[in-house]
């Protein structure tokens with residue numbers, strides 16, 4: 001298996017999204033392999049992430065996942081003790097595993113995705129020796145929340161989950177069920193099409209949505225059309 005060090009992820013491959021080729025030019029799928037990621041040195045011991053696109057677009061690392069993981073490692077390294085954490089659309093588990101490895105946590109981190117991604121998440125948990133900290137579960141947006149996921153977690157993480165407009169209401173419905181009055185959702189996505197911003201427009205009708213603008217990398221990722229938001233239930237502000 002191939003192993004190579006990366007600290008950034010190419011953002012120009014949209015082929016795995018399965019978006020109509022009339023919208024996004026087809027490109028060759030990235031070959032399966034293992035990638036070592038240190039997040040620009042933010043992790044002393046890099047993560048090893050198995051990437052394999054055979055079961056869907058979550059089988060590779062995505063640019064908003066890199067941005068969100070780095071943000072969490074820089075800004076939330078020491079304030080997550082006692083917090084319950086759930087990641088949505090985790091793919092191979094990039095963000096949740098980075099938090100498990102680099103931040104101080106003392107509760108299990110639940111990384112979730114659709115059934116097809118379960119084995120990849122489990123493989124990556126094992127590959128990094130994080131079985132005692134991270135649990136992989138199926139959580140399909142729009143479906144009732146599985147019992148094994150904590151109700152109203154303190155922190156919800158979601159990276160690059162905005163790319164398919166028919167799924168927007170499902171993701172919003174999951175956020176409505178999942179977020180409790182004190183939950184904070186760190187939500188990062190790369191805008192690929194004009195429609196992607198409609199997600200935030202819809203979310204703003206229901207939640208308190210604030211763009212995070214104080215991240216040191218912000219100028220860099222804004223050039224790549226990557227947006228980072230904090231989403232909370234409206235009542236959290238009252």
Ligand SMILES: C[S@@+](CC[C@H](N)C(=O)[O-])C[C@H]1O[C@@H](n2cnc3c(N)ncnc32)[C@H](O)[C@@H]1O
Pocket residue numbers: 056057058059060061062063064065066088089090091092093094112113114117139140141158159160161167170
């Ligand atoms: C572009 S990938 C991002 C993966 C990872 N968060 C990252 O940043 O590298 C989007 C992920 O959302 C998941 N996803 C898409 N629709 C979903 C749904 N209805 N329910 C749960 N997960 C879904 C996909 O399986 C995929 O893993």
